[in-house]
Amino acid sequence: VIESPFLNRRLRSHTILGDDDLRLLQELPASIRNVPAAETIISEGTRQADCCIILRGLVCRSKTTDIGKRQILSFHIPGDIPDLQSLLLPQLDHDITALSDATIGLVRHVDLAALIDANRRIATVLWRECLTEAAVNREWIVNVGRRSGEAKLAHMVAELKRRMEAVGLAEGDTFPFPATQADIADALGLTTVHVNRILRVLRARRVLDIRHREVVIHDWPKLVAIAGFRDNYLHAIGA
Amino acid sequence: VIESPFLNRRLRSHTILGDDDLRLLQELPASIRNVPAAETIISEGTRQADCCIILRGLVCRSKTTDIGKRQILSFHIPGDIPDLQSLLLPQLDHDITALSDATIGLVRHVDLAALIDANRRIATVLWRECLTEAAVNREWIVNVGRRSGEAKLAHMVAELKRRMEAVGLAEGDTFPFPATQADIADALGLTTVHVNRILRVLRARRVLDIRHREVVIHDWPKLVAIAGFRDNYLHAIGA
DNA sequence: CGTCGGGTTGAGGGTGATCAAAGTTTGTGG
DNA sequence: CCACAAACTTTGATCACCCTCAACCCGACG
Numbered sequence: 001v002i003e004s005p006f007l008n009r010r011l012r013s014h015t016i017l018g019d020d021d022l023r024l025l026q027e028l029p030a031s032i033r034n035v036p037a038a039e040t041i042i043s044e045g046t047r048q049a050d051c052c053i054i055l056r057g058l059v060c061r062s063k064t065t066d067i068g069k070r071q072i073l074s075f076h077i078p079g080d081i082p083d084l085q086s087l088l089l090p091q092l093d094h095d096i097t098a099l100s101d102a103t104i105g106l107v108r109h110v111d112l113a114a115l116i117d118a119n120r121r122i123a124t125v126l127w128r129e130c131l132t133e134a135a136v137n138r139e140w141i142v143n144v145g146r147r148s149g150e151a152k153l154a155h156m157v158a159e160l161k162r163r164m165e166a167v168g169l170a171e172g173d174t175f176p177f178p179a180t181q182a183d184i185a186d187a188l189g190l191t192t193v194h195v196n197r198i199l200r201v202l203r204a205r206r207v208l209d210i211r212h213r214e215v216v217i218h219d220w221p222k223l224v225a226i227a228g229f230r231d232n233y234l235h236a237i238g239a
Numbered sequence: 240v241i242e243s244p245f246l247n248r249r250l251r252s253h254t255i256l257g258d259d260d261l262r263l264l265q266e267l268p269a270s271i272r273n274v275p276a277a278e279t280i281i282s283e284g285t286r287q288a289d290c291c292i293i294l295r296g297l298v299c300r301s302k303t304t305d306i307g308k309r310q311i312l313s314f315h316i317p318g319d320i321p322d323l324q325s326l327l328l329p330q331l332d333h334d335i336t337a338l339s340d341a342t343i344g345l346v347r348h349v350d351l352a353a354l355i356d357a358n359r360r361i362a363t364v365l366w367r368e369c370l371t372e373a374a375v376n377r378e379w380i381v382n383v384g385r386r387s388g389e390a391k392l393a394h395m396v397a398e399l400k401r402r403m404e405a406v407g408l409a410e411g412d413t414f415p416f417p418a419t420q421a422d423i424a425d426a427l428g429l430t431t432v433h434v435n436r437i438l439r440v441l442r443a444r445r446v447l448d449i450r451h452r453e454v455v456i457h458d459w460p461k462l463v464a465i466a467g468f469r470d471n472y473l474h475a476i477g478a
Numbered sequence: 479c480g481t482c483g484g485g486t487t488g489a490g491g492g493t494g495a496t497c498a499a500a501g502t503t504t505g506t507g508g
Numbered sequence: 509c510c511a512c513a514a515a516c517t518t519t520g521a522t523c524a525c526c527c528t529c530a531a532c533c534c535g536a537c538g
Contacts, residue, residue, distance in 0.1 A: 045471070063377070066467030069385040073377045085370045088363065093374050093472040117359070127366050128327045134373040135324075135332050138302070138312045141376065145383040145428030146308040149494070180516060189384030194494055196518060211517095212503095228305030232284070233332040388526070419484065433526055435486060450485095 002030045002105045004055050006079030006167040013166070013236050014125045021121055028115065030105045035098040037178075042096045048086040050106045054078050057102025058178050062186065063094045072187035074137060075099075075160065075179070079167045084130055087112060100178035100213070132235045139233045144189040147228070149198050152188040154227035157208055157215055159234070166237050173220075178213040202226075241269045241344045243294050245318030245406040252405070252475050253364045260360055267354065269344045274337040276417075281335045287325040289345045293317050296341025297417050301425065302333045311426035313376060314338075314399065314418070318406045323369055326351060339417035339452070371474045378472045383428040386467070388437050391427040393466035396447055396454055398473070405476050412459075417452040441465075 003026065011017055011025070032055070035041055041059065042048060059076040073094060076082045082096055087109055116123040136159070143155050160177065164170035179187075185195045203209050207223050209216045217223060242265065250256055250264070271294070274280055280298065281287060298315040312333060315321045321335055326348055355362040375398070382394050399416065403409035418426075424434045442448050446462050448455045456462060 061377075063381050065381060065385055066469075071381040071385040073380050085373065088367045089370050089374070089474050091471065091474070093474070094377060120356070123362070124327065127369070130366070130369055130373065131324045131328050134369065134376060135328070137373060137376045137380065138300075138333060140380055141312050141383060142302050142304060142310040144380060146304055146310040181518095182516080191495055192517085193496080193519090197494090200518085230305075232330065235328050235330070235332070420486095421484080430527055431485085432487090432528080436526090439486085 002026055002028065002053060002055075002107070004053065004079060004105070006055070006077075006169070007053055007081075008079075009167050010079040010129075010237070011125060014128060016121050017125055018121075021119060021125075024115060024119060025122065028107050028111050030107050033104050033106060035102045035104060037098055037100050037102075040095050040097045041102075041104065042083060042092055044092055044095050046092050047090055048083065048092065048109070050108045051081055051083055051086060051112060052096075053105040053107065054080050054082065055103040055105050058099040058176075059096060059102055059104075060099055060179075060183070060187070061094050061096055070186045071189065072183060074133070074140065075187070077160075077163060077167065078169065081129065084126060084133075087116075099180075099183055128236065132237055135233045135235055136237075149188070149190055149194060150201065151227055152190070153184070153195065153198050153202065154207070154223050155229055156184070156188060157210075157217065158223055158227045158229040159231075160215065161217060161220075162231055162234060163237055166234075173217040175215055176213060177210060177215045184210075241265055241267065241292060241294075241346070243292065243318060243344065245294075245316075245408070246292055246320075247318075248406050249318040249368075249476070250364060253367060255360050256364055257360075260358060260364075263354060263358060264361065267346050267350050269346045272343050272345060274341045274343060276337055276339050276341075279334050279336045280341075280343065281322060281331055283331055283334050285331050286329055287322065287331065287348070289347045290320055290322055290325060290351060291335075292344040292346065293319050293321065294342040294344050297338040297415075298335060298341055298343075299338055299418075299422070299426070300333050300335050309425045310428065311422060313372070313379065314426070316399075316402060316406065316408065320368065323365060323372075326355075338419075338422055367475065371476055374472045374474055375476075388427070388429055388433060389440065390466055391429070392423070392434065392437050392441065393446070393462050394468055395423070395427065396449075396456070397462055397466045397468040398470075399454065400456060400459075401470055401473060402476055405473075412456040414454055415452060416449060416454045423449075 008022060011022060054076055055078055059082060061073040061082055062070050064070045086092060143152050147155060161170055161175060164175040169175055181195045182192045185192045199210060206218045208218055247261060250261060293315055294317055298321060300312040300321055301309050303309045325331060382391050386394060400409055400414060403414040408414055420434045421431045424431045438449060445457045447457055
């Protein structure tokens, strides 16, 4: 049985779900697993028998090119189900890795599939979750493809802030973010050195700071301006 | 009623669909629309009442940043349904534009939703289509984030080749591709000038050529090597 | 035959990469 | 609680890939 206030908050934003539906989801048999930082939870090519729900910690999806360069595709925070797709696509096409110590809940495909078969509203909500995630991925393409280093970093932080807020994990201007500068570089398509320099500038301009595994936002309007951030693509997440 | 050999071929690769299911899809009431090159089919923020299926031509999804830079998120070829998501997400978060003269089929959301409600297999297949598309988007992130200019272009061509083959539109080493160099640049996160120079090199090395609205692949193994192309992420598309 | 969209080429500049080394924090074991 | 190692951050110097700006060319089409 899964008890996650974060997941509840996420799913509750889909207004079509009732308390009874949420209860059905929570009552799915689940096993809990603790994962140490830097451990690969599921690796590319694996055939899975269950989906994982993040209960604690920071997780990412990533791919590595033939010449060994890593690209982080997305960050995942408590309440996310980063491998929901495995329910319908047999092979995972990327790695799922813990960036900090994390706790995940594992729900068997057969149980989840049975619930989806039985409950139309839950099926719709999970499908919509996949679509929202795809929208976030698309904005990420714009981020790595068409923004300056400074704007990339600012946009990433702005998005994380909104997503953290949506599950109740951002307090004031601060939210936990235990990624290293190397991780951030791999997410933005930059190098560690350059990320460090961008951070220095943003710190000096009193826009934001990332240190001690936390993000502190000093000036949200300035951050939004630098990023060119518009949250329409977050759909239900931001609602 | 939609008659598209390309869509059929796409959907048939999902082995769970029978001929009767395909017939149900084909018999949905649909209207056909011709779109001239460069016309925006649906623009960001629109609330839609129908989904469009591409019957002919090249279409793309794109976003434009606050400072006016366009990023093409994906190319769409006959058989694709680029706005399937609109069925569940009310607002479109990007533009859908025709890059060449195109023909699209429009199916009303209500009709499609009714069919999904009535037919579990069709629902599964359409959900899976969304997931496959998300997988393609993720590989695109890697492409713009972590590959050299030459590798980006090569990877794009390799992917298009496989997708064109899957719907029967690639003949031998050639397939139609009516995008301009400016379009390619916006897809890869480069400039027109640089795309032109990369093309010159790939042409000189007898790897590939893009001209007269067509791609010609001279040396597939070399192309795959330059791109670092692995097709596992195409899932059902490439099967 | 003129216009226009798109392709091609050149020169010069800047963002971000690479390489290298010195700090600083974090974590572990004595 | 300290000592040490490992991981991460910071900084400097140099370099290259790709951008910018600016022409010019070419083929399609009226």
